Amino acid sequence: MRPIAKMLQGELTAEELELVPRSYDIIGSEEKAAIVIEIPKELDNKKKIIAEALMQVNKHVKSVLNKLSGRKGTYRLEQLELIAGEKNTEVLHKEHGYMLKLDPSKVFFSPREATERQRIASLVKPGENVLVMFSGVCPYAIAICKKQPMVNKVYAIEINPDAHKYAQENVRINRLSHKIVLINGDVKEVSSSLKMKFDRIVMPIAVSGDNFLDCAFQLLKDSGMIHFYFTGKGDDIFKDAENIVKSVAKNNKKKIEIENKIKVLPFATRSYKICLDVKAGVG
Ligand SMILES: C[S@@+](CC[C@H](N)C(=O)[O-])C[C@H]1O[C@@H](n2cnc3c(N)ncnc32)[C@H](O)[C@@H]1O
The missing domain is CATH 3.40.50.150 (Vaccinia Virus protein VP39)
Structure with a gap:
């Protein structure tokens, strides 16, 4: 069983657990990261519980952002809502030996x-x-x-x-x-x-x-x-x-x-x- 599903047992029904997304982006570093996820509409009343469980499983994640739209406009931004954690969603992302500072709510x-x-x-x-x-x-x-x-x-x-x-x-x-x-x-x-x-x-x-x-x-x-x-x-x-x-x-x-x-x-x-x-x- 997925660690997140284990955490949510008792809070969500078996059908609801099946709807919890298996993939999402973790952006940031071991010190501070943000999750960007798309929680389906059917789980709207459970999204805060899901976000808190995600933060429990991923201790370095300090904020969970939920996608409310696809990428739009010239800047190719998603509409994101903060569902748990810190309001400041700026992170330092590490990949292949370099670092990228960014706020996923402001930039692609x-x-x-x-x-x-x-x-x-x-x-x-x-x-x-x-x-x-x-x-x-x-x-x-x-x-x-x-x-x-x-x-x-x-x-x-x-x-x-x-x-x-x-x-x-x-x-x-x-x-x-x-x-x-x-x-x-x-x-x-x-x-x-x-x-x-x-x-x-x-x-x-x-x-x-x-x-x-x-x-x-x-x-x-x-x-x-x-x-x-x-x-x-x-x-x-x-x-x-x-x-x-x-x-x-x-x-x-x-x-x-x-x-x-x-x-x-x-x-x-x-x-x-x-x-x-x-x-x-x-x-
Ligand atoms: C798909 S994102 C790619 C960003 C970056 N290359 C990356 O991989 O993270 C496309 C970027 O193009 C920018 N953009 C869109 N139209 C543009 C234009 N006419 N001139 C310059 N930048 C533009 C957007 O603001 C956005 O940051």
Whole structure:
């Protein structure tokens, strides 16, 4: 029996216990973490008991946040309600040898993408100039600099001022101010004022990233790599993204080759966050 189910025996019926989510995100460190969970509506009157049991089982968890909506709006935030614990939900999250300070109620952050960040970081070569669009609290740029210390510069653009503030702190905490250039703004507006071209562009947003592919091709060196994220649905989860990339590349007179197709994470019902590694300037 799951430890949480043991704890809740006597408080919830057997049917209710079955509805308690088996998966949730724990964001933070051994000193202080927050749980982000989606408790089903049927357990609304039991959510506080469930949250307190989760804190008992996970002693380092100081707050439990319940998802009231999916990710919405430009900042891609979930509506979260505090159901137990401390009001201050800022945490210091540790992954793969670096630290990220953030408040999940104010910024997008997914600990489930840690493996994807490592995958991207391991592709970066010495001397590259990298652009991370939609950079959030800066996990991709930091992962890249930690894994490939010989990277030349990583530029990171983020529109949410709270995420940008955390990114500034995270670059400082991880001692990467000499490598990472942070820009708070809209990728479209910032792109037109950037005077340089990049070897690699990472586009870690699964919704509406296609609107920014033109910018990416224009900012890419004659030969370079774009990591394009999208939402994959249907029998061939990569087909829509491939068609979009081919069409935008053609409009920009770029020859491309799709080097990798990656299923990153389940995204929503029967859809996935996917990534295409697009090599431009081939042939
Ligand atoms: C899916 S999140 C990814 C954040 C970060 N890369 C990560 O993995 O944690 C997308 C981010 O893009 C930002 N964003 C959305 N539209 C943007 C735009 N037009 N320009 C810059 N940032 C944008 C959002 O605020 C959000 O932080």
